[in-house]
Amino acid sequence: MSEPEQHHRSMRMPKPKNNAGRNLKAAVGVGIGLAILVLLGIILSPWGWYIVVAGAVAAGTWEVGSRLKESGYHLPMLIMLIGGQAIVWASWPLGTVGILASYVATVLVLMYFRIFYNGADKEARNYLRDTSVGIFVLTWIPLFGSFAAMLSLMENNNVPGTFFILTFMLCVVGSDVGGYAAGVFFGAHPMAPLVSPKKSWEGFAGSIALGALTGALNVHFLLEHHWWLGVILGCALVVCATLGDLVESQFKRDLGIKDMSNLLPGHGGIMDRLDGMLPAAMVTWLILSVVSSSYPV
Structure with missing residues (x-):
């Protein structure tokens, strides 16, 4: 093997040990689109950033709620979506106080409404399971997301x-x-x-x-x-x-x-x-x- 060939071989990138596990072309294209959306939100912040975050929170809540419904969980999606938006948007004028108040109010409505989800004359089966999962979703998505929204208010x-x-x-x-x-x-x-x-x-x-x-x-x-x-x-x-x-x-x-x-x-x-x-x-x-x-x- 000639010296240039040996040098070329030594300069090769290491071979990946693992597969990426996804369609890279599609992932890159979608990633660029998401990046443009995020950049627009940043440029137009704070209201533009709040719209991006609130939209992501609503989409994420709907997505998770749909998967839970397919698995037999019963969540009042209208309450989850409206409460989630309240948690995010209340952080703009009221900061963490608005987040906490909206979160607690939504949890209370969820706890009370779930009792009568199947009607006043029917037993509220799986009450603890569904209420706990609902609180988990509210914490995981809109509560955490509201802190991302508030980053635009810092200066x-x-x-x-x-x-x-x-x-x-x-x-x-x-x-x-x-x-x-x-x-x-x-x-x-x-x-x-x-x-x-x-x-x-x-x-x-x-x-x-x-x-x-x-x-x-x-x-x-x-x-x-x-x-x-x-x-x-x-x-x-x-x-x-x-x-x-x-x-x-x-x-x-x-x-x-x-x-x-x-x-x-x-x-x-x-x-x-x-x-x-x-x-x-x-x-x-x-x-x-x-x-x-x-x-x-």
Whole structure:
């Protein structure tokens, strides 16, 4: 073998250990469309961002509710949808107080209405099961989603709210890209094989590395704050996003389904995209609240 051939062979990319597990062309096309929608929401924030988040919350709630109905659960979808929107939109004028009040009010209506779901003259069978699942869905989707919406209301030290949203979204992208690349090329040790066989510790390490780096760069250059807070943000976001993925995987495993729906070709359903972002939004809001209220002198 000649020296140029040996050099060319040595420069080849490592062969992936694992299959990506999805239609990459469709996934990329849909991903670009979603990115454009998100960018429009960011540019037109805060109201544009609230519309994007509220729309995603409504679609996710409907999607999860439909899968639950197919599996025999009984949830009053009108209450879930209206209450979910109230939780998100009340955060704009009232902040966390609006979120809590709307959440508690929706839970109360759900608890009372479920008693008479089958009619006043019929027994409310599976009351505890269905009410508990309804509260879980309200917590998982609109409650967590409302914290993502409130990122658009942050601004300080001449740093606009759009930069806080961008920091969140770029950290999510960094986590996804780092985990995907490391998982495909190096994944060998499953994190939770009985829940999500394709999720590996190598992928998690890749998410942590790129998520922390993205967080540090964004907090330092975009938000003009201490870079180490960005590292904390990136790591916390990755942990919450990973656990959120596992929660959705266990949810689907309990229902015996692969994807929440086929609404997004190459991605699955809305919740297959939001599963990690929703819990990550809450911890992001918490850390960035510290950032927005404590700029270095």
